[in-house]
Amino acid sequence: MKKVVVLLPTYNEKNIIEKFAKEVLEQEKNLPGYKIELLIADSKSPDGTGEIAKKLADKNPKIHFLSVERGLGVAIIKGHQYSIKYLNPDVLAQLDADGQVDAVILPKLVKGIEEGYTLILGSRFVKGGKNMLSLSRRLFSAGASFVCRIIMGPFNIREFTNSARAFTPELFKKINLEKLPWREKTFIIQPAFLHEAIEAGAKYKEMPLIFKNRAEGYSKNKIVNYVYDIFSYTLDIRLHKMGINIPLFLLTRRAKTMVKFGVVGTIGTVVDFFFYNIFISKLLIPPATAKAISTEIAIVNNFILNNYWTFRHRKTSGNIFSKFGIFNLVSLGGLGIAVIIIKILHILFGDGVASILGLKIAYYNIYFLVTIPPVMGWNFTINHFVTFRHKAAVEKTRII
Ligand SMILES: Nc1nc2c(ncn2[C@@H]2O[C@H](COP(=O)(O)OP(=O)(O)OP(=O)(O)O)[C@@H](O)[C@H]2O)c(=O)[nH]1
Ligand SMILES: [Mg+2]
Known part of the structure; x- marks a missing residue:
């Protein structure tokens, strides 16, 4: 038997x-x-x-x-x-x-x-x-297996x-x-x-x-997290098969908050870029002013995403309005940095169109790109340590 x-x-x-x-x-x-x-x-x-x-x-x-x-x-x-x-x-x-x-x-x-x-x-x-x-779960199961087949294999x-x-x-x-x-x-x-x-x-x-x-x-399957893990794991395996040995899966799990923050930042940048271009090309607003308005729109967008996604699990102090107030205030720092950079570049180089690898790119769009790294760095640091800081950390600081 x-x-x-x-x-x-x-x-x-x-x-x-x-x-x-x-x-x-x-x-x-x-x-x-x-x-x-x-x-x-x-x-x-x-x-x-x-x-x-x-x-x-x-x-x-x-x-x-x-x-x-x-x-x-x-x-x-x-x-x-x-x-x-x-x-x-x-x-x-x-x-x-x-x-x-x-x-x-x-x-x-x-x-x-x-x-x-x-x-x-x-x-x-x-x-x-x-x-x-x-339906949503069926889509998830089919999508997850499809990603595994295509990226990790076997097909x-x-x-x-x-x-x-x-x-x-x-x-x-x-x-x-x-x-x-x-x-x-x-x-x-x-x-x-x-x-x-x-x-x-x-x-x-x-x-x-x-x-x-x-x-x-009830289900213990956290679908959004699972999707995230499936992408990073299958990609990790694929990269290893190609001889690129980085522990992508573990790194991205450890750096999850930062990755989410980066995703939100990217979406925000697209929103920012979209309005910035509309304001300049359609409404003929000067670049630095256009940037100030488009960035404010992106700030609202980012706050919503960060609050309900990136930092959702953080037990933060304060209600949503005060959090938005702080978020806006600190993001204004980033906005200020961007506006100043664009203003200076505009004064130095003016308007024009550059030809990069056969692509025609307006100067004001290059100015926009230059602002991204310093503003992202500012935003992550300040939101990590101020807006969405863990309640425990806030209380500890108070006691001290
Ligand atoms: N021992 C142990 N079992 C777990 C844990 N998490 C989930 N399970 C079990 O794993 C099985 C699958 O989990 P489910 O929550 O049913 O996941 P799912 O089937 O994808 O989701 P549903 O379709 O909503 O049920 C179940 O038998 C769970 O009880 C865990 O942390 N420890
Ligand atoms: Mg189940």
Whole structure:
């Protein structure tokens, strides 16, 4: 009799875990020649999922329990390592614990391994598969997998983000865990694990699955962060394959606030540039004055984006109006720098059109470009230390 150990990572799944564990174990009847055992890897769920899982494990010798730190990657890697070390599996499998993928997938995954594959992937995007989530989530899943296919590869895989998988312990042991960002608190572990398994020589196949909406609990998937991680991770892998060895994924995660701030700055610059050009070319306003007005428009734009996105999680003091007041005030510093630079350049060089690499560029647009680096530097420094400063830091300063 062979044994498949199914890993169920859990975080706040108290309403479903018992029911789903039972459903998975019941699949034994559809899997002749196999025993099914479960390993629930819980990240100290505050809702008490761990306690429920522990009780299940005490009652039923086929259920095992492992307490891990927070993070899906930690649960997945430590979970499989635990199975290999203590549970003697012939096949390792993993499923989300929330029942979005029906337990009937398990026998199909394991049968794929019996056919001689070393990695079977549940997939919504192969014939017979189905994604029943909301439109926005469907777009995300399709987009995420598409980006993984195109940038990271391999291209012949259609679904990279689903958890439902089965593989051999031998394959797992060959995976270079050093290269996997499994301690990072992000769902990137799913595509990353798949990529490393293939690097380790997996013989793989996709298996259609149906993914339903959640019936219980709530999603722990932070979609915007996941999109960000997918882009930087896949690009990181691509660059490494091209011999460019920069830890882009980790760097961008560490520098996330700065990257977001840069994105906002870029959008703001486009807004600024757009109005600046309209004011000069259509309304015939002189460059320095045009810059003052267009920058003020960009300041409002940037404040909204920074407040609701870049620094959203910061616990800052003061209400939105006072924050906007401060933001505007400090940005006026940047505005002043830009206006002065443009004024000086305009006095020195006047109006004209330069021809750069065959491109005709108005002088006033070159003046605009010159202002970008000093203004960005000013804005980040001042907003980081003043406008969106952590409340704790503000209080500490007060006490001192
Ligand atoms: N141990 C552990 N499990 C986690 C953690 N985060 C998520 N999980 C589990 O990973 C599985 C997938 O998480 P979900 O929140 O269902 O993510 P999703 O399926 O992409 O999102 P929904 O479709 O909204 O459910 C679930 O079984 C979660 O309980 C974590 O930090 N630790
Ligand atoms: Mg889910």
